[in-house]
Amino acid sequence: MKIRTFDERDTDAVIALWQRSFPEYADPAKPQRDPRVSIANKLATQPELFFVGERDGRVIGTIIAGYDGHRGWLYSLAVAEDMRGNGYGRALVEHAESELGKRGCPKVNLQILVGKADVQAFYAKLGYRADEVVSLGKRLQSA
Incomplete structure (x- = not known):
């Protein structure tokens, strides 16, 4: 797998991967999960930290990172279902x-x-542990 920065030509392939990997991205009742908006927002902020994994010309994985000068964040790690178990998720995270x-x-x-115990187990293998914090959120837009 080759890991490279996202290119706008990857949009349709990334959306298809995300809709298979994250069912909430295909849920019209959750407009805040619109993958086109997520992509556009990332391209406006640190687009160099939006990565795709490609194999034989096919986008098989994604990961988005962000850094605010204090903490880094990882988002949208996805690997095509038929490509899982080959270390591609680990490679994208690393x-x-x-x-x-x-x-x-x-x-x-x-x-x-x-409820995503399998995802928690994946990250635990990579050294991630639960922090003793409560995650809070507030939507600033109606969308």
């Missing part, structure tokens, strides 16, 4: 961590939806 490290990022955070 690539994003490396890019954050180059920017001086001291710690990486991520959030996992409740």
Whole structure:
């Protein structure tokens, strides 16, 4: 797998991957999960931290990273179902961590939806542990 920065020509392939990997992205009742809006927002903020994994010309994985000068974040790690179990998810995470490290990022955070025990187990194998914090959120837009 080759890991590279997202290119706008990847949009349709990334959306298809996300809709298979994250069912909530295909849910019209959750307009805040519109993948086109997510992509546009990332391209407006640190687009160099939006990565795709490609194999034989096919987008098989994604990961988005962000860094605000205090903490790094990982989002939207996805690997095509038929490509899982080959280390591609690990490679994408390690690539994003490396890019954050180059920017001086001291710690990486991520959030996992409740009930995703398999995802929690994946990240635990990579050294991620639950922080003793409560994650709060507030929508600033009606969308």
